[in-house]
Amino acid sequence: MDTKKLISDAKARFAHNSAKVYLKEKYESKLIIAEQGGLWKADANTITILTALSNQFETTTVLIDTFDNPVEVDATALLETLTTTYKNVMTEWYAEWQELENKR
């Protein structure tokens, strides 16, 4: 199947909004990781609280995971894992977003 010809023949136009939704679905799921007996999303909220706790030298702390369970964690180790995940996923997300923008 020659998809370029198909798109041209169908006079289809690129749907930026749908592409944005697809990217969000794809990359948000990559931000979710299981670690230290809990399920976490490497998002701004979780990283912020872990940073604040680490700054207060709170090594062991209790956090509510995405299943709403309280989990005792090593804050420093979890922060490192989530920060790495966040950086990697957001870099990929941005790169694919840039590709998408170029289709305008």
Add this chain to the structure above:
Amino acid sequence: MARTRKQEIGRGVVLFAFNSSKYNYVEMAEYCARRASSFLGLPTTLITDAKSAPKDTGVFDNIIEVVPDKNNIRENQVWINKGRYQAYELSPYEETLLIDVDYVINSDKLLKTFDFSDSFCCHNRTEFLMHPNVSQEYLSSYSYSSLWATVIMFKKSERAKQIFEALEMVQHNYDHYANIHSFIAGVYRNDYALTLALNIVNGHSTEPSDYIPWDLMHVGKNTSVYANQVDTQIPADGDYWDFNTEFTVMFDNWKNSKMRKEYITIKDMDFHIMNKDLFAGIMNG
């Protein structure tokens, strides 16, 4: 009867496929198994009937033949989708991914599901590609939001066993549950049976860890999907495959009685194709 190339324990994929007069489900299972092997690094067991079973194991690790229940009709054709509850007993793996053959694996994302639960998880939410914000499906206005049997992860455990036993019980009493929950019993659906079974096992409460924490992506109505390249076997009769992971999704957007074609390109993303003709198109390039 089981034909086994090698006995695996640990993790693996289980696929159910019974050919119909219209579709070759075993061919779809082969496509799915090749991708499971490449993207997930997992062996696949095929559960099928004597009529559909391939002559040699090929891409499959095991082939298990069962006598199918043909007592389900959809669009005037026999649709063999009953008996999914047998997955627990028949799976040779300690940890199993039970996947519909029309699910296109394009990433290693499903491996994460093994970390999410000690016993069982499935999708409870769906999203349609290019058709965002479609309401979640309910069994009826008086019943539960549907779960999805397209992808199920289970580990050999007392709880998972209970869920599959409940699934068997619901299948055998489907008309009764349809009556109670006010949905049409004409066509048996694994999604609905799974929804009821899990609710029974959970005492009609919700257990968040039973749900995969991302949406199941469907290619739905008015939407077509095309592979941007064909999967290539290297060499021509070899064991190595170069898989295409880029697809063009095209949507017929109707507005004010006019239709406009829109498209996006997706890559490295798993999705489920409801339309079997589209799936055949992707398999055959």
